[in-house]
Amino acid sequence: MAGVAAAAVVTAALAACTNIDAADQQVIDRLSKLDVMRVPPGATELSWTSSKGGGDSVIRNAPSVTLVYATTQTPPEVGTDVHARFDSTWHFKDNAAVILGGWRASGSPGPDPAADPGTVADVVARRVISTDRAQAVSQSVVTVSVSATRPG
Incomplete structure (x- = not known):
């Protein structure tokens, strides 16, 4: 009897993991x-990654998607461009906590900031350094990270 009960617990746990993975993948698909x-025109994608949040139905970690691209724009120009492209659909607020010469903003989708309370984005633009795989004409490497809490 104890073996049957233990097997049932393991089976239920595996089913819960599968459901969590599927829910995380749905969030990742939406965020993507x-x-x-989207890589803006004229920029070059350097990497794209995603991460399933995991956890369980009580403690849920946020799945996320990260895009890194190189652009010929300077970090302040990236900031101007991000605001020009997204101010009507996102509530980005500039953030002073960034390396010297860089630009950073964080925000959530809008126009109603409470419409999607579990989704947040962080955009960081920094100067190109010698170890970046960016083209010689690139002036900035931009990292866009978006995450969202998985529904229960």
Whole structure:
């Protein structure tokens, strides 16, 4: 009897993990389609990654998607461009906590900031350094990270 009960617990745990993975993948799929996750014209994608949040139905970690691209724009120009492209659909606020010469903003989708309370984005632009795989004409490397809490 104890073996049957233990097997049932293991089976239920595995089913819960599968459901969590599927829910995380749905969030990742949604985040991947957001307008902020598109490489702007003239920029070059350097990497794209995603991470399942995991956890369980009580403690849920946020799945995330990260895009890194190089651009010929300077970090302040990236900031101007991000605001020009997304101010009507995102509430980005500039953030002073960034390396010297860089630009950073964090925000959530809008126009109603409470419409999607579990989704947040962080955009960081920094100067190109010698170890970046960016083209010689690139002036900035931009990292866009978006995450969202998985529904229960």
